[in-house]
Amino acid sequence: MPENIYEARMAGCTLTGALSVACFIPGAVAVVHAPQGCVHQTFSILHAMANESDLWTVPEILVSDISDREVIFGGEERLSATLDTAAAKKPDLIVVVTSCVPETIGDDCGVICSRHPYADRIVYVPTSGFLGGSAKDGENAVLEALATHAPVREPVPGTVALIGEKNLESEADQNYAEVERLLNRLGLRVTVRFCRNCDYATLMQLGTAACFILRDDRAADAGKRIGERFGRPVISEFPHGLSGCLTFLRAAGEACGVVEERIAAAIAEETAYQGSMLEKFANLSGTAVFLGAEPFTGTAEVAREAIARLDMQESTDGFSIRLPFYLPIGTAGVEKMLYLWRRTVNNG
Amino acid sequence: MAENNCANPVWPCAMTGAAATLAGFPDLCVILHGSSGCYYYPRSLLKVPLFSTYLLESEIVFGTIDRLHAVVTEIASTGKPVAVVNTCVPALTGEDLKTAFSEETAMFVDAPGFCGNAEEGAAKAFAAMMPDIAADRSGVNIDGINLLDLFWRGNLHETERLLVLLGIPVAVRFCRDTWKNLQAGAAPVTISANPSYASGVGEYLGSMLFLDIPKTVDRLLTLFPNIDAEVVLAERQQVEEQMFYSCDKYLRKYTPPVVAVAAQESYAVFAKAMMERYFGSDVPVVFARDRAAASVPYSVNSAEINAKIAAAEPDLILGSTFEAAACRHAAFFGITPPDRSRISVAARPLAGVEGGLMLIEGALNALMNAHTAEGKKQ
Numbered sequence: 001m002p003e004n005i006y007e008a009r010m011a012g013c014t015l016t017g018a019l020s021v022a023c024f025i026p027g028a029v030a031v032v033h034a035p036q037g038c039v040h041q042t043f044s045i046l047h048a049m050a051n052e053s054d055l056w057t058v059p060e061i062l063v064s065d066i067s068d069r070e071v072i073f074g075g076e077e078r079l080s081a082t083l084d085t086a087a088a089k090k091p092d093l094i095v096v097v098t099s100c101v102p103e104t105i106g107d108d109c110g111v112i113c114s115r116h117p118y119a120d121r122i123v124y125v126p127t128s129g130f131l132g133g134s135a136k137d138g139e140n141a142v143l144e145a146l147a148t149h150a151p152v153r154e155p156v157p158g159t160v161a162l163i164g165e166k167n168l169e170s171e172a173d174q175n176y177a178e179v180e181r182l183l184n185r186l187g188l189r190v191t192v193r194f195c196r197n198c199d200y201a202t203l204m205q206l207g208t209a210a211c212f213i214l215r216d217d218r219a220a221d222a223g224k225r226i227g228e229r230f231g232r233p234v235i236s237e238f239p240h241g242l243s244g245c246l247t248f249l250r251a252a253g254e255a256c257g258v259v260e261e262r263i264a265a266a267i268a269e270e271t272a273y274q275g276s277m278l279e280k281f282a283n284l285s286g287t288a289v290f291l292g293a294e295p296f297t298g299t300a301e302v303a304r305e306a307i308a309r310l311d312m313q314e315s316t317d318g319f320s321i322r323l324p325f326y327l328p329i330g331t332a333g334v335e336k337m338l339y340l341w342r343r344t345v346n347n348g
Numbered sequence: 349m350a351e352n353n354c355a356n357p358v359w360p361c362a363m364t365g366a367a368a369t370l371a372g373f374p375d376l377c378v379i380l381h382g383s384s385g386c387y388y389y390p391r392s393l394l395k396v397p398l399f400s401t402y403l404l405e406s407e408i409v410f411g412t413i414d415r416l417h418a419v420v421t422e423i424a425s426t427g428k429p430v431a432v433v434n435t436c437v438p439a440l441t442g443e444d445l446k447t448a449f450s451e452e453t454a455m456f457v458d459a460p461g462f463c464g465n466a467e468e469g470a471a472k473a474f475a476a477m478m479p480d481i482a483a484d485r486s487g488v489n490i491d492g493i494n495l496l497d498l499f500w501r502g503n504l505h506e507t508e509r510l511l512v513l514l515g516i517p518v519a520v521r522f523c524r525d526t527w528k529n530l531q532a533g534a535a536p537v538t539i540s541a542n543p544s545y546a547s548g549v550g551e552y553l554g555s556m557l558f559l560d561i562p563k564t565v566d567r568l569l570t571l572f573p574n575i576d577a578e579v580v581l582a583e584r585q586q587v588e589e590q591m592f593y594s595c596d597k598y599l600r601k602y603t604p605p606v607v608a609v610a611a612q613e614s615y616a617v618f619a620k621a622m623m624e625r626y627f628g629s630d631v632p633v634v635f636a637r638d639r640a641a642a643s644v645p646y647s648v649n650s651a652e653i654n655a656k657i658a659a660a661e662p663d664l665i666l667g668s669t670f671e672a673a674a675c676r677h678a679a680f681f682g683i684t685p686p687d688r689s690r691i692s693v694a695a696r697p698l699a700g701v702e703g704g705l706m707l708i709e710g711a712l713n714a715l716m717n718a719h720t721a722e723g724k725k726q
Contacts, residue, residue: 009384009402011384012385013383014385016385037362037363037364039356040358044389044393047669048686051673063353064353065353067462067464071440081353082353099436100383100436100437101436101440129383130382130385130403130404131405132405
């Protein structure tokens with residue numbers, strides 16, 4: 001739970017967070033013990049996101065449909081029946097999450113899941129809606145629960161697992177591509193995206209990764225425990241900012257045991273790449289810009305580094321440019337931000 | 349019981365419906381008594397100011413009355429009227445939430461999500477409003493305006509336009525009006541732009557959906573014998589000829605489209621009848637989101653709806669992009685939310701004379717675009 005009471009109040013529902021992970025496992029079925037309306041909300045978000053990505057496919061979420069009757073007489077039968085429906089599909093995995101309603105009426109969901117004939121393929125995560133914390137807590141709970149099913153293995157050198165990608169952000173795959181590009185400079189490859197479009201069998205290879213990279217501190221709770229479970233180094237976030245990319249290369253290289261020469265070469269290559277990228281924006285040199293409010297912690301720092309590298313100035317009289325809502329990931333993220341700045345400067 | 353399971357439910361809960369109904373009065377402050385997770389969805393969907401108590405787990409344990417009292421008191425201090433919409437967990441814990449404020453301070457709508465769908469929530473909001481009928485209030489009320497409806501603004505404008513043509517003043521618009529106007533009392537009679545959102549206020553004279561207009565105007569004539577009915581009926585007649593002309597042109601080239609419909613019951617029945625009348629369509633699949641009707645089953649189960657639609661191999665889907673996404677080869681025109689196939693910011697009607705045209709025009713363009721795309725592919 002966030003320590004700040006304002007943040008706690010605004011922190012969203014565990015269900016949305018949990019489903020943002022559980023719905024991105026091909027071959028798995030998400031079961032939600034809740035009233036229909038709760039799942040409609042998440043389904044609508046997934047639909048909107050799929051539409052923006054032109055994917056047009058939305059994972060199936062089964063809901064037990066708690067109504068007045070279950071509120072009075074209990075909802076365990078409904079959960080059991082929904083599990084039957086899910087099991088009939090013979091999925092690789094059933095992820096069960098709960099809303100605040102079964103928590104309040106006292107349904108013993110854990111027992112229902114553990115006694116079900118499909119129990120060995122059921123991962124029960126008692127998210128309990130807002131009674132179980134925030135959307136972030138929901139994400140972490142599912143990540144952690146799934147990780148406990150993955151066996152501890154010997155690490156395979158040169159492999160990396162990504163943990164806690166933000167499946168609901170529209171540029172998730174672009175961010176992944178940028179991280180993959182940087183890791184390739186070190187000769188590293190991503191073997192598991194935990195959990196983004198990786199099937200159950202792939203997720204269970206989590207323990208073979210030599211290093212874990214978290215999307216950001218939103219996944220820190222799960223990342224810490226997963227790192228401890230498998231005894232692997234954990235890099236706390238995707239790279240942001242120009243110098244952040246170079247720092248990331250060193251950290252990832254060292255975490256995976258890449259030799260120093262290779263790390264140094266990768267950093268030199270990326271430095272040259274950043275230089276050529278910045279040349280495209282040379283006409284911004286000398287331009288004054290006004291950054292305004294910082295929508296996401298760290299974006300101003302990334303922006304100020306770019307301002308310095310391009311010999312721009314920061315001034316309240318300058319062009320008012322809008323900072324990106326999320327931290328720009330990698331060199332590509334900075335490049336996209338600069339395109340927006342250039343549009344503003346060139347067109348007023 | 350397993351047959352009642354639902355996959356990817358396509359319709360919002362009662363709390364959302366109640367909030368959408370009350371938020372139609374911009375001078376009424378609507379507070380959702382629940383967590384931020386419950387608040388974010390209606391707030392993002394309705395795009396109007398809403399308040400929340402943003403409940404924490406600790407407040408559920410120790411009681412939410414103090415928190416509700418504090419939020420209501422602060423918002424009521426603005427002098428604006430206040431409505432409180434209850435959500436699932438505070439509805440279950442047994443607190444007497446009405447003790448958090450006086451009846452004069454705020455109105456209480458107990459519409460937890462588990463109690464039903466958006467229409468049931470809307471009905472609870474209407475029941476809590478209990479608008480008085482002012483026997484001496486002239487004109488008619490417009491019903492069926494709800495912020496959840498893709499066409500609410502267009503429907504309101506179009507229904508008002510038709511009433512102006514008829515020479516009948518508008519009393520109260522349920523729900524897009526001022527709270528102050530509602531307090532002046534509703535007129536004794538009501539017409540609707542979308543009967544699925546029924547206020548139940550006054551004597552219901554009928555809907556203004558295109559096919560219902562003649563009957564509704566007839567009923568209005570009995571109460572308002574001096575209105576100029578002919579101007580509206582003549583316009584409707586002219587538009588109908590245009591519809592037959594446009595559809596005839598289409599049917600010279602193509603066979604009648606097989607159509608699948610999924611929408612609220614009122615729009616579903618309307619869309620089916622329109623496609624049968626003007627295209628001679630076969631409409632083998634019709635689903636209602638809110639309630640079953642004669643030959644129209646109810647379902648909010650996306651898996652069930654999409655399976656039936658896929659089996660029917662329709663040429664055209666009139667529904668939401670939930671259905672369109674599952675049947676990409678079919679032409680699509682959105683008549684129920686969400687419609688993510690297009691940017692929808694202008695006021696488009698589905699009710700009234702223009703609404704009839706909008707449906708036929710939308711269907712024709714969608715079908716023609718699909719034929720063009722198919723031709724290019726070949």
